[in-house]
Amino acid sequence: DLLIALGDTVLEGGDYEPALQGVVARYAEIQQNFDLPESVTSTIEADLRGRIETRTANALQFMDIMKASGEDNNAKLIAAAFNKKGHAAKYVNPGEAGMLLSAEFGNAEVLPESFDRLAALKASPEIVIFPGFFGSTKAGxxxxxxxxxxxxTGAILAAAVKADVYENFTDVDSVYAMDPRLVPNAPAIERMTYRERRELAYAGFGVFHDEAIIPAVHAEIPICIKNTNRPEAPGTMIVPERKYEQTEVAGISSADGFCAIYIDKYMMNREVGFGRRLLQILEEEDISYEHTPSGIDNMSVILQSAELGADKEAGVLGRITAELEPDNVSVEHGLALLMVVGEGMNYAVGMAAKATQALGDAGVNIEMINQGASEISMMFAVKDIDRKKAVHALGSAFFG
Incomplete structure (x- = not known):
């Protein structure tokens, strides 16, 4: 954030010296904590001033240059600290090592040829300190x-060197079976599959973005979630596959802020292309959807409420009415989604009955239910106000 503020000040043509000194002071604090020579901080200040001088007409490109300095200079500091403590380490520049990215400043993607180039890092006899977050375009x-x-970056490197495991350090000891903010005594998950994590992440469950681990997933590299402040904690292993174990359910996730569009039309099932045309309307309105439960004469579309703001709702309903001619169309706001997920659910009988019984006993009305074709997850829609009660009810049913 300090670097972004510095970059903004430079672009605005303001006096950037105070912001620059604020950044340098932060590095000086780190340098002193590691008992490194003051020349380290001086070198970083010179690097920052050099970046400021590269200001380009492309604001996004300039901001990338400034933002990248954070990880870049931190990596240099860490390499120096390792060496001071007697651990042979070297800083590696991402661009020079072969981390090639698309020229989409601020939103770049790794290019396929990067993986073969980065594979050479595995042969290094020293500890490689590789800054994350940035790389270089083909133009440098x-x-x-x-x-x-x-x-x-971590996932890309793990895939490139074919690592035995990719350890991702966060601020939690492990991934929990339920949100600890809702269920303080939620059990930790020792092992889960990519599919389970993805299904759970769908409803607000996760410690990193889905996109962040795609390279590791494609290379089938196990991922271990660990705590930066408690590295001795075992963490949670995320693996391509796992054997069916005693617990059918791996976790229960939930998120609020959803709404549903309900469409009724007699003989809907005989109308070829009805669902496609409905989803096409949403696509043309730049709206993404989450689920589409349906019946013989009705169809529902679950969306994040932010996708259907007040400025869009009337227009979307108007188009649905005019183009699809339904008997009835309505919107319900204030919904929460709950996902019950586990590879073992595919082999167990009565999972849906167990879940609905638990919700019913807790006095939670189910607005909607949907089960994926993979049969490793069930989705329940409930009122926002019932979310916490529903999570506790399902947790008691499946975890005791």
């Missing part, structure tokens, strides 16, 4: 990933 320009880009 600095480009950054979106926020969370350091996780993306």
């Amino acid at each position: 320009e600095v480009a950054t990933f979106p926020r969370g880009g350091s996780d993306i």
Whole structure:
């Protein structure tokens, strides 16, 4: 954030010296904590001033140059600290190592040829300190990933060197079976599959962005979630596959802020292309959807409420009415989604009955239910106000 503020000040033509000194002071604090020579901070200040001088007409490109300096200079500091403590380490520049990115400043993607280039890092006899978040375009320009880009870098490197495991350090000991903010005594998950994590992340469950781990997932590299402040904690292993274990359910996730469009039309099932035309309307209105439960004469579309703001709702309903001629169309706001997920659900009988019984006993009305074709997840829509009660009810049913 300090670097972004510095970059903004430079672009605005203001006095950037106070912001620059604020950044330098932060590095000086780190340098002193590691008992490194003051020349380290001086070198970083010179680097920042050099970046400021590269100001270009492309504001996004300039901001990438400034933002990348954070990870870049931190990596140099860490390499120096390792060496001071007797651990042979070297800083590696991403661009020079072969981290090639698309020229989409602030939202770059890794290019396929990067993986073969980066594979050479595995042969290094020294500890490689590789800054995250950025790389270079084919033209040699600095480009950054979106926020969370350091996780993306880690996954790319793990895939490139065919690592045995990719350890991703966060601020939690492990991934929990339920949100600890809703269920303080939620059990930790020791092992889960990519599919389970993805299904759970769908409803607000996750410690990193889905995009961040795609390279590791494609390469089938196990991912271990660990705590930066408690590295001795075992963490949670995320693996391509796992054997069916005693617990059918791996976790229960929930998120609020959803709404549903309900459409009724007699003989809907005989009308070829009805669902496609409905989804086409949403596509043309730049609206993404989450689920589409349906019946013989009705169809529902679940959306994030932010996708259907007040400025869009009337227009979308108007188009649905005019183009699809339904008997009835309505919107319900204030919904929460709950996902019950587990590879073992595919082999167990009565999982849906167990879940609905638990919700019913807790006095939670189910607005909607949907089960994926993979049969490793069930989705329940409930009122926002019932979300916490519903999570506790399902947790008691499946975890005791």
